[in-house]
Structure formats: C-alpha cells, structure tokens
Amino acid sequence: MNLRDTLTLSLTTVASYRTRSLLIVLAMALGVAAVVVLTALGEGARRYVVGQFSSLGTNLLIVLPGRAETAGGFPGAALGQTPRDLTLEDARFIGQLPQVRRLAPLNVGVAELTAGGRLREVTVLGSNAELLPIRHMKLSQGSFLAHGSERSAQIVLGSVLAREFFPDGRAVGQRVRLGDSRFLVSGVLAVQGESMGFNSDEIAIIPIDYAQELFNTESLFRILVEAKSRTAIEPAKAAISHALKLRHDGEEDVTVITQDAVLATFDRILTALTLAVAGIAAISLAVAGILVMNVMLVAVAQRTAEIGLLKAIGAPAADIRRLFFAEALWLSLAGGVIGFALGHFGAWMVRLAYPLLPAWPPAWASVAGVATALVTGIAASLLPASRAARLDPVLALSGK
Template sequence: MALRNIKSSKLRAFLTMLGIIIGVSSVIVLVSIGQSSTKTVTDQINNLGTNLLTVNVLDSSSSDFKEADAEGLKKITGVKDVAPAVQGRITAKNGRTSTQVSMIGTTSSYKTIRNTPVSNGRFLADIDNEFRMKVAVLGSDTAQTLFGAENPVGKYVQINGTSFKIVGVLASKGSSIGESGDSVIITPLSTAERVLASLNVQTVYVQAQNENQLTFVQNMLERSLLSIFHSQDSYSVVSQQDLMDTMSSVSKTMTMMLGGIASISLLVGGIGIMNIMFVSVTERTKETGIRKAIGAKRKDILTQFLIESIVLSAMGGILGIVLGFIATNVYGSITNSTIAFSLPVTAIAFIFSLLVGVIFGVFPANKASKLHPIHALRFE
C-alpha cells in the first residue's frame, strides 16, 4: 500500500526523498574523501623512512655538533643506523639552464634510512665522503630541469660555480608533508659542508631496529644529546610515529566534522518528509475515516502512515548510497587519488536515514490515527 501510494505521485515522492538522497550521498562522499586524505598522509609519512627518528639541531651556529658526534649515536641501544646531514639552497647550472634547488649533504646510510631508491646510476658511497669527492645524485625533477630527457649520469653540473660529477638520479618520490623529494641534489657530507659553509651537522636521521623500540630509542637519544648540548633548547627529537599520530588525529577530526555537516542534510530531508506526510494525511482524511468506520484501529492507521514514511526514507537512503558511490568514483578519477570506501559509515548513514523516517513520520501518522471517523467522513 505504501509503494502504491508513492507510485501514485512519483514526482512528489522523489522531491520528498531528495533531501535524504543528498544527505546520505554527502556523508558517504565527504567521509570517503576524508579517509582517503588520512591514508595519503600516512603513506607520505611512511615515505620519509622506516622506523625513523629525526634529530634537529636548533642552533647549529652556537653548537659544535660534528659528524663524529652524530656517528656516535650508533652506539645507543636499539639504533640500527644514522645519517647526519646538512642542508641549504644552491644554484645548479648546466650550460644556460640553471635552477635553485635544495642541496643535502649526507652519507651512504641516507639511502636506506630515508627510503630513497635510485633510478639511474648509484647512490653515494662511504669513499665519496671520506675523500670529499665532488659527486652528486640528482632528484628526478632536478635532472629533468637541467638535462631534459638525457641521462645525466656521468655528466657534470655546476653547483655554486663548482663542477660536480653526476653519479646517480633518484627515483621520483613526489612530495611528503609539503616538501618535495625530487627537487634536490645530494652530495657527500664533507663536500657539502664546504659548499654550504656549514661546519656543523644540522640534522641526524636515526633508524631504530624496529617499530616497537621507537619510544625507547627516542628517550635514549634525548638523554645522550643532553650530555652533548647541556640544554634541551638546542635540539629536538621528532618521532615518525608521533608525526603520524598527530596528522591522523587532525585528519580524523576533519572527517568527523565534514560528516557532521553533511548529516544536517539528512535532518533537512526529514523535515521535508514530515511536511509531505502532513499534506498526505490531510488529502486522505476521508480515506482514513472510511478505514476507521469499517473497523481499523488507531494503531493500524498509525502503522500505515509510519510505514509509508519509512519506505520514503529507505528508498532515499538506497538512492543516496548509489549516488554517493558514483560521485566518489568520479572524484577519484578526476583527482587520480585512491578513495577508501567505509562500509560502516555507509551503513550508519542508511540507518540514520531510516531513523529520520521514523522520527519525522511519527507526528503526521499520530495526527492521522487520532482522526474521529465521523469528522473524517464529513471532511471536504
């Protein structure tokens, strides 16, 4: 009977369901996008390295922290490897083509710790750092800018006026936490210290033996660094896991907020259902009077209109789910991003749409059930 009544006025039923359709699809799309961004952030942090701790020297000008001090951190229990680094902006030139890029001076351990694969040639070797060799590994964007489609391995590049031999090109990594991993030039630490006029190590990348030891190694690092710097204001130790937890927390909060905003559409849709059901009750007053006159009880009339309201919201919920999945796939195709669908969120959105139908359908149904049969039959 509910379906038959909906069929009799298809356009009105569709317009009634529109609020529910938009609400459910909005919740699915926004939550899916939010979860997708959370996954993207997690992947970007993982690209920074495995089991990574980053030691930042906050005041390198007043601190005497050398490569030997950084290498000494290997002795700490739970530390697998370390990669000291200095960094600065330089001008790289090849013929008439020049570009401003970030220069990183480091050791051979950097490749493993920071998960930096090479697409052509090789990475830095220990001998390069030991003999202060003027060799360089280019990021993929830097190689493209300076050499175009040519293979730059074996060629030379001018860095701040000094000629460096290119021994390798990094595989493209994209951006991680707003920092491009492709617009760089990596050189031996001892060589970069001369080019950048920086005698002290600015950053040390520390790799823990495993993920479970990150907190322990972080505490041990802070204790060891305190004995070197004598002040906690001179350094900081950032855990990869802490960064991941912070970014995930922010992303989850944003996802919940977006889902909450989208849920408002469901409430608006519920009000639309209630208004139309009130109109339907008024239109079918005489029909209700006939039903009561031939023996229909109050609960029968209440159930009839309540079921009709639930069917409207259920159909709207199903159409909203279909529209949500289509819209999410379209968004993923346009942005070339991987969308993570959440079945629990989809189920919650659908159940919420049913509850909206029940809650907002009770009032018109209750009004219909209270009609007096004599007054209903005389209604014009």
C-alpha cells in the first residue's frame, strides 16, 4: 500500500471513531497548549524584567562616589561617607576614555518650582545633553538641554509637571522660577511612567552647572556612562576605576556598577524558570502519549477481525503496522496543530489581560510542543501497531 492510501485510509478510520478521536486530540491539544502558554508566561516575565532594566539605558555603567567596602581603614568609610568628591573634572576625564561613548554627570536635589502663580516642590536633576540618549528618554515637545550650552538657563519638565503648571499645553518658551533662579522651558519629556521605582514624569532637568549652584555643591551624585558596546562594558569599568584612582592620588574611592551583571542573572533565572515550566507542561504531553497508546491498544483489540481480513486479502505486516502508525500520526498531528492554535490564543488572552507582560510564546516552545506531541503519539503507537502486525490471520479473523 502506498503512503497516500495509507494516510487516506487511516484518516477515514480516525474520522469514523469521532468521540474517541476528539478526546485524544483534546488531550494532546491541551498538552501542547500548556507548553505554549506557560512558556509564553515565562518568556513574558523575562522580557518584562529585561525591558525594565534596559529602559534605564543600554551598556550602562554607573559611577558613584565612595567604596562599597566595610573594611576601610579610615573612619569615614564606616559611616558610608566618601573621602573625596566626584567632580565635573572627573567626569570630563572619564569622557576622554576610548571605551566610553557618552556620559552624563548627575546631581539630584529638591527645589521649589514656581510659575504662573503655582508653586510645588520638585525633584531636580542636573545633567547635560547626553542624559536623554543614555536614559532612553523621549521628548514630547521642544528640545532637550542644548549641547555645549550648559550655562544657558534651560529647564526640561516632566510631563506631569508640564501639565500641572501649563494646563494649556504650551510649556515650551515659558519662564519658570526654580529656587531663586529663572529658567526658560526648552522642552517637555514624553510620558514614561515609572521605571524601577523612579517616576520621570515628575522631575525637572536643568544643566549641571546650575544644579551645582542651586544645591551649592561641587560634588556629583552619579556619573552615568554609556560604553561603546556590550563587550566594552568590562574594559570601560576597569578603565574608569583605574583613571579615577590615578586622579584621586591612588585611592580607590569610587564604585563602578554595571547593570548587565544584574540583568544577566535575572535573565538566567527566568530562562531556567521558563524551561522548568515547559518541562512540567511536557509531562502532560507524555500523559497524552500514554492515552494514545491505550486507545490504540483498544483499537487493535476492537478491530482484530478487520486486521485478520486485511491479512486474508494479502496485506503484509508492514502495511498493517503503517496503518496504525498513520492513525496515531493523524491524532497527534491534529492535537499538535489545535494545541498550537489554542496556545497562541491563550497567550494572546494573557497579553490582552496584562498588557505590560509581553507574553509571546518563544518559537522553540511552539516547535518543541508540536514535535513532542508527534513523537510521543507515534512512539505510543509502536507497541499497538506491532501487536496488530503480528496477529495470526486465522485467529484474528475469528476475532480472537
């Protein structure tokens, strides 16, 4: 019997035992759907966390004053104080390192913002033009702090602040007062919401020099550094530590942290979690495989006389074996395809219910789910098929 006839004949069989076939297909489909949906959830969680981190900036290094050590020899260390400030000069020096693409020095403080008769306290960031690209921030109106013009009194408002102070939406070009100084609104940040617990919609950004004047300080809170590439992160970290050690008279009194180390850990944990969940879902597929085996064994017992007939009219053992294989193949193929569709539908529902969670099932999970269904289904038919093929024709004809 050729392949086409085998497939057609077994499809007729599958279609005629409707209830039985539907139940197996359902079991298979649920198994595959479970693999797809659960890995989509795992992958979604991973992407969510990675997304949260990368919204801070890519290839980001953060330089902060002080050494994260408890075994310091000087009394200040124990109190978490730093013996030497991180200054704008330090920042400029780091900016010349070859591994560094751009950097933004950072000062943070609180000041009173006054405009149009309104007044409120706001968090003020002092920085430069590079802050925007490093932190992946976007503007909804106007322009950011201009390059090389840190001395001009510009201010960029977070979206909430802009709406509060200028409800008509025309913030750009307006004058505001911050502390004792007057600033010109040059731009408004686009709505970004909260990221890692920090709401950038309610901040004001001014040039670093003004911020240092405003807060009456020479030292920087942080320096945000973007390395030239992912591979340049570690060399940049070493170079920055080395450069600042030289500048600070051989004292290692700054800490350079990279988010990639943290990110990689989360990535690994969540990938492992996804795999574990996929494995658990795969168990349900194995159960479905056993169900297929059971049903095929029953089918062989039920159709003994028919197998005898096929043998009587001259079907070789291989043909009979292939007929049962093909039957299992149809069942698991239908289960795999329906489960695939069901799983993707489920993942879509999850995305609909939790828009923040990018619950896209990874391609490997879809492929593996369907492939596992096929392999278990066919493997489960091996025993029943060979049992059918080995039946004695005379006994089989009499239904024994």
